[in-house]
Amino acid sequence: MSFNIIKEISVCKGKLYKLTHESTAVKGTMSLNLYVPSTASKGKIPTIYYLSGLTCTPDNCTEKGFIQFQADKFGFAVVYPDTSPRNVTWPEKANVDTNNWALGEGAGFYLNSDKFENFKMFDYICKELPESLSESEFGKTIDFTERKSVMGHSMGGMGALAFYLKGITNEISPYVSCSAFAPVANPTDCPWGVDAFNFYFKDGVKAGESLDPTLIIKSDAFKGKKLDILVTTGNSDPFFKSQLRTEKFIRAVEDNNIEGVSVNIEDGFDHSYFFVSTFVPQHCAFHAQKLGLI
Numbered sequence: 001m002s003f004n005i006i007k008e009i010s011v012c013k014g015k016l017y018k019l020t021h022e023s024t025a026v027k028g029t030m031s032l033n034l035y036v037p038s039t040a041s042k043g044k045i046p047t048i049y050y051l052s053g054l055t056c057t058p059d060n061c062t063e064k065g066f067i068q069f070q071a072d073k074f075g076f077a078v079v080y081p082d083t084s085p086r087n088v089t090w091p092e093k094a095n096v097d098t099n100n101w102a103l104g105e106g107a108g109f110y111l112n113s114d115k116f117e118n119f120k121m122f123d124y125i126c127k128e129l130p131e132s133l134s135e136s137e138f139g140k141t142i143d144f145t146e147r148k149s150v151m152g153h154s155m156g157g158m159g160a161l162a163f164y165l166k167g168i169t170n171e172i173s174p175y176v177s178c179s180a181f182a183p184v185a186n187p188t189d190c191p192w193g194v195d196a197f198n199f200y201f202k203d204g205v206k207a208g209e210s211l212d213p214t215l216i217i218k219s220d221a222f223k224g225k226k227l228d229i230l231v232t233t234g235n236s237d238p239f240f241k242s243q244l245r246t247e248k249f250i251r252a253v254e255d256n257n258i259e260g261v262s263v264n265i266e267d268g269f270d271h272s273y274f275f276v277s278t279f280v281p282q283h284c285a286f287h288a289q290k291l292g293l294i
């Protein structure tokens, strides 16, 4: 077994596994949570990967997202990865401000840094993690690699959108569907994204363009495409104007005549897990339908 089971917890009708494993991509020990639902289905159980936001560990959404109820209802497994490598030894000359919660640990931005060797979260989430999870290791047969969808919040919403779109163009193994809560939708044009790309890439923001959902979706490769994306953002989110750039994403979708992308701006909701958990049932039903579970 390549994963250490730190804890097995009864949650809803299924089991939550708190896991660690040694990652080659990030050159260190990574933590994650896995929820295995109660489903009695004979076929393989599909998987939703949940990508968290800035400052999160695998536990934030596990404890406050209430996805487990939906996983039992529809019959999917949920993988909650960490948001960065941990216990990083920074090069002295990098002069990293470890008090900045939007960079470094907890803020891996789902990219492959060419400045810091541990920060290869793109490779870790898209390749190493699904390929390392063995389908029969956790008591049921789970499809971690093919019948899979991706969901994320904020920085993780950016990751979810970028990964899904890169799957469509066959740069990585594809996801069936994508949903995002308050995603950082145009990171090359907001302070979190600009700071992160300048921090992680030698070429700064230019190198970040290939991970920017708004820039990807407005490219010729997506003209007139039919996609399966659901985005929900609250208009009382304190980051709505300064960081999320939802309106730029909507315009890119419209300008490129893309179908199958729903963006809902919900009145009065903020950026917290009160907001996320409110819309989790809707997002899970969307994925369940696309994954053929309903």
Ligand SMILES: N[C@@H](CCC(=O)N[C@@H](CSC=O)C(=O)NCC(=O)O)C(=O)O
Pocket: 052, 053, 054, 055, 056, 060, 064, 101, 153, 154, 155, 156, 271, 272, 273
């Ligand atoms: N410094 C604050 C704010 C950090 C914050 O709001 N993080 C969000 C994601 S923001 C974009 O990626 C989050 O998910 N926080 C965790 C939670 O459980 O709410 C702080 O440290 O709270």
